[in-house]
Every structure is written in structure tokens, then in C-alpha cells.
Amino acid sequence: MIHMVKLCVGVASVEELESYRDERAHWWDADYGEDVHVHRTRMMPKKRAEMENLSSIYWVMSGTISCRQRILRLAPYTNAEGKHYCDIIMAPDIVRTVPYPKRPFQGWRYLRPEDAPPDMDSNDNENSAELAAELARMGLI
Template sequence: MIHMVKLCVGVASVEELESYRDQRAHWWGADYGEDVHVHRTRMMPKRREEMEGVSSIYWVMSGAILCRQRILRLGSHTDAEGKDYCDIIMAPDIVRTLPYPKRPFQGWRYLRPEDAPPDMEGNDNENSVELAAELARMGLI
């Protein structure tokens, strides 16, 4: 199993990502007819078989990994100009993680399970999130 980490470009918080969740698939005409969240990216992962149904995409916002979504499957899409894309079809549930600092990068990267930040495990109130973010900035978690 291998996870994916990706910048959530133009989204500054988990709450903002949650607000886009229901409309995002329709931005690209990627309507899979079910309750899913879809993100379209340029490249299909070569390790696709290790990801579908078992891994998560970890979202980087404001310089830190803040949450994840379970990857259900990866779909192929070809646009009208013949360019190939990868549709990341995710469960709509967004799980907060302990904030983990991450520098900006292009595209997406693989993330080994042992390097993934742990889930907040129910401690998702605003004070817990802010405290965890501050501890992460200080290098303590």
C-alpha cells in the first residue's frame, strides 16, 4: 500500500475543502453518479494497484498536511484535445490529521504509510487543531 500527498491549491482550510466537496466533480464534468469527491490531476500513478480502495490522499493546505480522504479508485479521462488525465475518486468523508509541515511541490507525491501523519481521532475541535499546528511548527510533533 502507498498513499498520495497533494497540495490543495486555492484551499486554505479543511472547512473550505468541505464546502467544495459536493460540487467539485461537476467542475470537470466528472460525474460518477454516486456520493464521491473527485479530483482531476494530470498523471496516473504507476503504483495504481497499490492505492485503489486501500490508501488515502493527504491534502496539504497552508503549508501543512491537515486532512485525508480515502481513495476508492482511479479513473482515466481524455479531454476534447486528446490529453489524458487521472480522476482520483474519493470517499466524501474528510478525516482530519495531526498537522504535519510540508513544503510546496508540483503535482502529487507518494507517501509511505509510516510517514503519514496520524488521524486526529475525534480531537477535531478548533483548539486541538490550533494546538497541534503550533506544536508541528515548533517541530515537537
């Protein structure tokens, strides 16, 4: 199993990503059903078999890995001009993670399970998430 990490361009917070959850598939003109979240990216992962229904995409917002979504499937897509893409079809549930700083990069990167930030406990509240993000920015966690 291998995860994916990707910048969530134009989205500054987990709450903002949650607000887009239901409408994003329509942005891509992708119809994979009601209970999924879709993101289109340029390249299909070569490690596709290690990812489908096994791993998560970890979203980077404002320089910090803040949350993840389980990857259900990676589907090839070709537009009307013949350009190839990869549709990342994800579970709609967004799981907050302990915030980890991450510098900007283009596209997406693989993320080994041992390098992935742990999930926040369900008992953690927004204040502890903000505190963890600040500690991560300071390099203390």
C-alpha cells in the same frame, strides 16, 4: 499499500475543502455518482494497484498536511483535445489528521504509510487542531 500527498491549491482550510466537497465533480465535468469527491490531476500513478480502495490522499493546505480522504478508484480521463488525465475518485468523508508541515511541491507525491500523519481523535476539537498545527510549524511534533 502506498498513499498520495497533494497540495490543495486555492483551499486554505479543511472547512473550505468540506464546502467544496459536493460541487467539485461538476468543475471537472466528471460524473462518478453522488457519494464521491473527484479531483483531476495530470499523471496516473504507476502504483495504481497499491492505491485503489486501499489508501488515502493526504491534502496539504497552507503548508500543512491537515486531512485525508480515502481513494476509491483512479480513473483515466481524456479530454476533447486528446490530453490524458487521472481522476482521483475519493470517499466524500474528510478525516482530519494531526497537522504535519509540508513544503510546496508540484503535482503529487507518494507517501509511505509509516510517514503518514495519524488521524485526529474524534474527541479532539478545533482548538487542539490549531495547537497541533502551531507545534508542527515550530518543529516540536
